Amino acid sequence: MTMVRTRIAPSPTGENLHIGNVYTALLNYVFAKKNQGQFIIRIEDTDRQRLIPGSEERILESFRWFGINYDEGPDIGGPFAPYRQSERLLLYQKYAKELVEKKAAYYCFCTPEILEKMKAGQVSRKEIPHYDGRCKNLEAKVVEKRVKSGEKYVIRLSVPDSGTTVFHDLVRGDISFENKLIDDQVLLKSDGYPTYHLGVVVDDYLMKITHVIRAEEWISSTPKHILIYKALGWNLPIFCHGPILRNPDKSKLSKRKNPVWASWYKEQGFLPEAILNYLSLMGWSMPASVPLSGTSAGKPNGKEIFSLSEMMENFRLEDLKPVGPAFDLTKLEWLNGEYIRNSKFETLSSKLSEFYQKKYSEEEIGKTLSLVKDRMKKLSDWEGLTDFFRERPKTFEEKPDQKILTKTIPVLEKSVFEKDVMEKKMRELAAEINVKAGDVFMALRNAITGKKATPPIIETMIILGKKESLIRLQQVIKN
């Protein structure tokens, strides 16, 4: 059996790595690793207009953050370098010409203006817009002359006007297209860069990609790719079109309707493992041969929370579902909270310190962490949950009960700051002045933190220290 090789091919046309790409990369990565194969990253930077400077670096950096390790890529090289399409132009030009020689493609001199007119005419006649093939049968000599004269040209795929192109998809079975309905795609643009269609085929072939795992949106261009493979006499890879992630309204996931950049999730304090776990829940589950009643059937060990390696052990492309799932931030937050709660104390304080770019030391974070750990859904929640440890309250969500506070101060002044002792004294005091113990704790909470909801107040006061706690109480009384 040949070595499995998969790839993700992002375009540096966005701010950062798109979460949909993270999803597709995850599928490719897990599949390759499950089969002891290689996973590679190829940068498809052929759209010079939409290119965003720095995007590539940010994309690669995001992959590293996720721990999606690639065996070959633009920055680390590999046996089939370069891994950046802009550095492989000669290759595409060579194969485009070969395609022309084999009559599977042709030179086209139609200008954008001509094409626009063509389309307008077709639309007004209620025809399906497509390239009408007017350059398809240009004589070789004429073509040569026009090219030599410096006229701009593109190379288009010559699609047969009869027959059908069929391919097998691992998730969806056989899919067929009528050739006459396939447009004569541009393969090589007038700037000498290939379009996606030429680029993928050439590179996937040259880089020995065995499984093309990508999103559903590529299904309709696959027949064009097949035509190229066949014309060049190349073996087809295995095609697998997974689901496409959707916005809550079910349209294709987009930045207008849902956060999409990996960097956004990082800044929000989502953990990469949690995001990957969440993503793996979408569109993938194993056949539940044993009906696991009462559990999440179809998930590793019947649980929705599982690691990347647990996913790897069980992953099969055939188990992917064709249905596009809606991205649900709420569930991601829950999962992230689970990961936070299950983190080791040291790991979490180190992650938090890192998250806040060392603004807080691990030690400082460690002091209050156990009090707020269960209350965090995202790393970014920590600051807001602990601000009163760093600053005296300036405003009060609820006015502290002065009467109760006045009574607590002398008791606390005389008390050692130890949990059991303090709690006992406060309860006794409550009984003495005939109020509920909860009222005493709430009065203290309001005064000490300015908030209505905080971790247990006695423990909070102990961390704050006797002196600081009393100052805060006295200040409230004074005002």
Place this chain on the structure above:
RNA sequence: GGCGGGUUCGUCUAGUGGCCAAGGACGUCUGGUUUUCAACCAGAAAAUCACGGGUUCGACUCCCGUACCCGCUACCA
């Protein structure tokens, strides 16, 4: 419009002809625990399995049609 893909609780999903008067998870709601909030525990509501026809002793599961949703329809990927 054409072509392609899809359709089980609000969302993610289990289900491959009888075990399903449909199971789990998130969310929602109720109760418990509790010093408030979380966390935790217990429970509830929530899908006429898109709809209509077949096939079959029997269909969420197979077939056909309809509706709706999504994708593609660029010298963007």
